Amino acid sequence: MEENKQSFDNEEVKGEEVPVVEPENADDAQESKPTEVEEVHEPTPEERIAELEAKIEQLQKDALYRAAEFDNFRKRTIQEKADLIKYGSQKAIEALLPVIDDLERAMQHIDKADDIESVKEGVALIMQKFQGYLKQQQVTVIPANPGDDFDDKIHEAITMFPAPDPSLKGKIVDCPTKGYKLYDKVVRYAKVVVGQ
Numbered sequence: 001m002e003e004n005k006q007s008f009d010n011e012e013v014k015g016e017e018v019p020v021v022e023p024e025n026a027d028d029a030q031e032s033k034p035t036e037v038e039e040v041h042e043p044t045p046e047e048r049i050a051e052l053e054a055k056i057e058q059l060q061k062d063a064l065y066r067a068a069e070f071d072n073f074r075k076r077t078i079q080e081k082a083d084l085i086k087y088g089s090q091k092a093i094e095a096l097l098p099v100i101d102d103l104e105r106a107m108q109h110i111d112k113a114d115d116i117e118s119v120k121e122g123v124a125l126i127m128q129k130f131q132g133y134l135k136q137q138q139v140t141v142i143p144a145n146p147g148d149d150f151d152d153k154i155h156e157a158i159t160m161f162p163a164p165d166p167s168l169k170g171k172i173v174d175c176p177t178k179g180y181k182l183y184d185k186v187v188r189y190a191k192v193v194v195g196q
Contacts, residue, residue: 095133095137096133099133102125103126106123137182140181141178142186144190144192147167150170150192153186154179154189155191155192158192160193160194164195171195172192173192175193176191176192179191
């Protein structure tokens with residue numbers, strides 16, 4: 001066995017020599033060596049408590065800020081709503097002021113007028129102006145002509161009257177007060193006399 005061992009030691013390795021690769025610079029040599037594991041600093045319980053307390057304090061400040069912001073929003077919304085209710089009719093009043101001015105001028109000149117036809121014409125012009133304003137505001141007259149069917153959704157019966165004609169029983173005989181709608185909503189019911 002010793003002979004085999006010696007012959008093996010004495011034998012030359014046949015074939016190519018395996019070259020040993022050396023790193024080109026020293027930095028590569030260090031990188032190829034296994035590095036030591038860097039230790040991660042774990043916070044102590046006191047540090048962790050301090051960190052969490054700081055986070056809680058910040059969250060409390062944020063919550064307080066949000067609550068104050070919401071409270072300001074709520075107050076502002078309430079004030080805007082109150083102003084809307086209080087001054088909501090401002091545009092309607094502004095549009096009616098020219099009609100009122102015309103009526104005042106007519107009242108000043110009515111006593112001095114010699115021609116009754118000119119007074120009638122002036123009042124008719126004021127009425128047209130006012131009706132134009134109502135039309136612009138989408139206000140319409142509720143139809144309540146004699147002979148129309150009584151509809152309790154748009155009419156209000158103020159009295160029953162013996163019908164002058166049997167065909168007018170349960171129908172409108174007269175309309176002393178007109179009714180008005182704003183878009184589809186009844187603003188004032190038409191007051192009617194119904195035949196019985």
